[in-house]
Amino acid sequence: MIGFIGAGSIGGAVITGLIKNGFDEDKIVVKGGRSNRTKLLCDQLGFQMVKKVKQLADADVIFIAVGATALDNVLSELKEIVAGKLVVAFTGSASVTHLKQVLGSDAKVAHAIPNTPVKVGAGFTGITYSSDFTDDDKKKVASIMGYTGQLVEVPEDQLGILGTVAGCSPAFLDVFIEALSDAGVKHGLNRQLSYEAAIGMAIGAAKLAKQSELNVSALKDEVTSPGGSTIRGVAALEEYGFRNAVIKAVDAAENE
Numbered sequence: 001m002i003g004f005i006g007a008g009s010i011g012g013a014v015i016t017g018l019i020k021n022g023f024d025e026d027k028i029v030v031k032g033g034r035s036n037r038t039k040l041l042c043d044q045l046g047f048q049m050v051k052k053v054k055q056l057a058d059a060d061v062i063f064i065a066v067g068a069t070a071l072d073n074v075l076s077e078l079k080e081i082v083a084g085k086l087v088v089a090f091t092g093s094a095s096v097t098h099l100k101q102v103l104g105s106d107a108k109v110a111h112a113i114p115n116t117p118v119k120v121g122a123g124f125t126g127i128t129y130s131s132d133f134t135d136d137d138k139k140k141v142a143s144i145m146g147y148t149g150q151l152v153e154v155p156e157d158q159l160g161i162l163g164t165v166a167g168c169s170p171a172f173l174d175v176f177i178e179a180l181s182d183a184g185v186k187h188g189l190n191r192q193l194s195y196e197a198a199i200g201m202a203i204g205a206a207k208l209a210k211q212s213e214l215n216v217s218a219l220k221d222e223v224t225s226p227g228g229s230t231i232r233g234v235a236a237l238e239e240y241g242f243r244n245a246v247i248k249a250v251d252a253a254e255n256e
């Protein structure tokens with residue numbers, strides 16, 4: 001049995017990814033917040049809902065997906081039942097040190113930052129475990145998160161930037177896809193076809209980049225014939241500061 005506290009944007013995305021990709025909904029118990037968001041999700045997905053944190057006592061892994069302001073209240077309730085459980089917090093401010101401090105030494109804790117593609121089983125989640133996590137504990141968490149995509153262990157000081165590169169950039173890519181689609185419409189494609197082409201390209205190019213032995217720079221070189229249209233487009237991207245804009249976007253996301 002696994003438990004969730006909070007089923008908003010990221011909690012709901014992880015729960016959806018789990019169930020849509022084959023995790024048994026009868027093995028998921030969710031304690032939601034005050035709104036009817038969790039109930040609406042429950043009606044679609046069929047997991048169990050509970051009203052109190054202590055009703056998650058049967059779960060051996062508990063995921064915390066509440067915002068920073070609700071975190072400490074949730075942790076103080078969780079403390080009563082936490083012995084022997086693995087606790088994975090998605091909350092941005094939930095460092096391993098803070099989780100240990102509040103939950104005490106009985107709790108094995110982890111801090112993870114998923115991205116929204118977890119919802120379709122194509123997520124990329126960075127995770128940092130407390131030092132008492134055993135390899136079997138890590139395997140247990142990985143076997144759950146595996147339903148939602150990739151899980152990568154990193155030192156906690158890299159979790160933030162990994163969360164930005166993988167977690168903020170779906171929105172950056174959405175802006176790129178929208179702009180590419182606008183350009184297609186400007187040059188005569190209808191809107192739907194232009195979106196389909198831009199999205200299909202993004203999925204295909206990412207898959208090729210993942211599966212190819214070549215790095216992305218070499219993949220770009222392969223499609224830029226001398227004097228051709230693609231290298232003219234690449235040069236225009238350089239002229240208008242595309243790379244710099246992407247780096248500045250990450251800088252802006254990192255600097256609160």
Ligand SMILES: NC(=O)c1ccc[n+]([C@@H]2O[C@H](COP(=O)([O-])OP(=O)(O)OC[C@H]3O[C@@H](n4cnc5c(N)ncnc54)[C@H](OP(=O)(O)O)[C@@H]3O)[C@@H](O)[C@H]2O)c1
Nearest residue numbers: 006007008009010031032033034035066067070090091092
């Ligand atoms: N969104 C992302 O892509 C993303 C990615 C990685 C990490 N994070 C981090 O995850 C945290 C949550 O983000 P979010 O975007 O999912 O926020 P969100 O959409 O506001 O979801 C938070 C949920 O927590 C619920 N909640 C609040 N107090 C609760 C309590 N005492 N017991 C149970 N549930 C409670 C709220 O329920 P009600 O609304 O029903 O009251 C709400 O649905 C943040 O710290 C964020 O930085 C987010």
